[in-house]
Amino acid sequence: MSFPYTIIQAPMAGGFTPPALVQAVSDAGALGSFGFAYTTPQEIVVQSKLIKGQFNINLFIHKDVDVDKAKVAATKAALAPHYAKFNATLPEELPPKISLSHQFEAVLEVKPTVFSSTFGAPSKEMIKACQKRNIMVSGTATTLDEALYLQDIGVDSIVLQGLEAGGHRGTFLTPLGVHDIGLFALLSLCHGKIKTPLIAAGGIMNGQGIKAALTLGASAAMLGTAFLTTYEAGTPAAHKEMLLTSQRETILTPAYTGRHARGIRNKMGDELQALINQAPCFDAMNALTRPLRGESAKQGNPEFMSLWAGQAYRACRVMGVGELIATLKEEMK
Numbered sequence: 001m002s003f004p005y006t007i008i009q010a011p012m013a014g015g016f017t018p019p020a021l022v023q024a025v026s027d028a029g030a031l032g033s034f035g036f037a038y039t040t041p042q043e044i045v046v047q048s049k050l051i052k053g054q055f056n057i058n059l060f061i062h063k064d065v066d067v068d069k070a071k072v073a074a075t076k077a078a079l080a081p082h083y084a085k086f087n088a089t090l091p092e093e094l095p096p097k098i099s100l101s102h103q104f105e106a107v108l109e110v111k112p113t114v115f116s117s118t119f120g121a122p123s124k125e126m127i128k129a130c131q132k133r134n135i136m137v138s139g140t141a142t143t144l145d146e147a148l149y150l151q152d153i154g155v156d157s158i159v160l161q162g163l164e165a166g167g168h169r170g171t172f173l174t175p176l177g178v179h180d181i182g183l184f185a186l187l188s189l190c191h192g193k194i195k196t197p198l199i200a201a202g203g204i205m206n207g208q209g210i211k212a213a214l215t216l217g218a219s220a221a222m223l224g225t226a227f228l229t230t231y232e233a234g235t236p237a238a239h240k241e242m243l244l245t246s247q248r249e250t251i252l253t254p255a256y257t258g259r260h261a262r263g264i265r266n267k268m269g270d271e272l273q274a275l276i277n278q279a280p281c282f283d284a285m286n287a288l289t290r291p292l293r294g295e296s297a298k299q300g301n302p303e304f305m306s307l308w309a310g311q312a313y314r315a316c317r318v319m320g321v322g323e324l325i326a327t328l329k330e331e332m333k
């Protein structure tokens, strides 16, 4: 079994994957992906209908956890001075959650080529509903056990996310931060044991990297960070600038959102490190820090944004998507 596209632009929720990016990837013969985890069902339909050709829609699938009110109060008190510095408004109440089942109904309505998920496995009902409509289903695994689990429930492909990857970890069977395996080790563990097509993700920035992943048994490669500095990406200017000029290391930390994610180290990561143990669950922590991160981006200040980036971000290139994909293909020869 194989996957019909060799190069995949990773889904990246938070405004990074506007329709122009997804369309340009599709036009170049690769698979473009919408990161729609924070997007309303109505908007999912509107943006998806703009795409001509193949595309992927990605959502977060995670268990509802009770919000710990004491943790929310403690976090708000700790964040207040940072909000004051940026003249931003600390949310009084947590915003209502966007319903996953409504988002999923929108997915079924627009029938993307692929439906992918992270943070958890899709239910068997979700898989069946997609496959009935010829939508391929993809899950994200960060360990061999997670890949075996996804294979058992019948997904059509599995994204193997190595610890090099930018953004949030997709880990769902083990505690986060415990089994952080690099991409090549993960591919070697899964090769032979997993018959479902494997998609390699994490730290791949050029055609040589794609070729290496294919040699190790992947059917396709998924690149996220490499697309963040393309003209079509929705990456905020201060984030793009850091990707292209910073010499800092990346850190994998739950400090920004309450869930482990990798980004370029900045003051926010350092200063919120002390909050990790009192941080509420992902949805709540993400909502509590979002307006601060947004205001920092608006002011062009990279220090209080979430600068999601993979370990290899310093290999980012500035070009249009068409040129990037043509270059990747050339480098694979």
Ligand SMILES: Cc1cc2nc3c(=O)[nH]c(=O)nc-3n(C[C@H](O)[C@H](O)[C@H](O)COP(=O)(O)O)c2cc1C
Residues within 6 Å of the ligand: 010, 011, 012, 013, 014, 016, 035, 036, 037, 058, 117, 118, 140, 161, 164, 165, 166, 167, 168, 201, 202, 203, 204, 222, 223, 224, 225, 226, 308, 309, 310, 311, 312
């Ligand atoms: C800015 C950003 C946002 C991301 N958002 C998502 C997301 O919404 N869903 C998802 O499955 N993965 C998300 N990821 C992870 C990517 O799908 C992929 O695993 C990662 O980008 C691969 O590593 P690389 O960035 O080194 O190429 C995100 C990554 C980045 C950099």
